[in-house]
């Protein structure tokens with residue numbers, strides 16, 4: 158047997174592979190991957206085949222390669238688990254392009270068969286493929302780095318991942334509607350928090366997700382620090398550094414809090430803590446406010462880490478990723494943002510260029526920046542009344 162697993166049930170390389178599956182070999186990064194050929198007439202081609210493969214997620218995988226390369230710079234011996242592996246494309250790229258000892262698991266036999274073929278295709282010696290429930294893999298073993306890239310919500314895997322991960326958790330969520338408040342009840346069930354559909358909905362979703370991760374880690378006396386968090390296409394993605402320490406875990410939870418939103422005048426108020434007092438009426442206009450949370454109110458990114466990821470993306474020619482990471486790195490480190498177009502609509506005026514508004518805010522002494530969440534959005538520490546006066550003045 159060529160690839161000897163350190164854990165779990167294993168069959169010979171050829172036993173799992175389905176020879177009837179139609180496949181092709183593609184290259185992503187510098188890795189070759191045999192993937193199934195999807196039915197292009199299907200409503201969602203990646204799910205039309207027995208092993209999931211979505212070429213649209215290359216950006217997500219490119220950024221993962223760059224981010225993990227940065228994270229392991231001083232510790233190239235860290236172990237990595239691609240817990241929901243499908244074709245193995247994510248784990249194979251980490252093994253091949255970053256060089257980590259990688260475990261790829263999936264509960265589908267055909268997936269594991271394809272992963273095994275792909276390990277051979279790339280002549281990788283540092284890989285293990287396991288056919289097993291991801292939660293069992295994680296509860297039975299610890300890994301330095303765990304990557305959750307599920308179809309839909311990561312919620313069923315968070316408990317086990319937070320127990321198992323020693324240094325870094327990488328989580329994708331494609332259930333953006335529950336997270337951002339469009340499907341509120343599902344959001345409450347999955348993440349134990351009340352989301353709210355607002356003008357800044359993608360940031361609401363990312364912060365609800367990080368908050369759920371922080372609270373789940375805290376149950377294992379672990380703290381987390383977000384290194385990079387973003388919303389793109391139809392998913393959210395976060396990289397959080399994990400540290401096992403009770404004092405740090407207590408400190409981490411202090412970055413949790415609530416947001417109260419006035420849907421009449423747009424005023425939003427943030428309150429740190431898990432047991433908070435919040436005004437039922439908007440201090441500006443007296444309208445009843447609506448509350449979201451608990452959610453993460455701390456930083457979304459670490460600037461030095463973003464600098465490193467950016468350099469890795471440039472070096473590896475991940476051109477699409479460069480623009481996104483630069484926006485993440487340069488956005489003001491404060492929770493929530495404003496949608497310039499929606500703000501103008503509520504004021505009955507037309508919008509100018511977002512950069513023009515940001516320049517004026519800065520000239521008036523406020524912090525202001527673009528945000529990766531949307532091209533027409535901005536972050537600022539200016540009070541809403543001041544923002545409105547400036548926006549009106551630009552009209």
Ligand SMILES: C[S@@+](CC[C@H](N)C(=O)[O-])C[C@H]1O[C@@H](n2cnc3c(N)ncnc32)[C@H](O)[C@@H]1O
Pocket residue numbers: 208209210211214218240241242243244246247262263264265268289290291292306307308309
């Ligand atoms: C969205 S796909 C993974 C895509 C892959 N990470 C990529 O980058 O292409 C989700 C995979 O998780 C597997 N899966 C779902 N639930 C699982 C579980 N409880 N244990 C193990 N695998 C599971 C599915 O069989 C499927 O292959």
Ligand SMILES: [Zn+2]
Pocket residue numbers: 419420421422423424439440441442443444
């Ligand atoms: Zn109000």
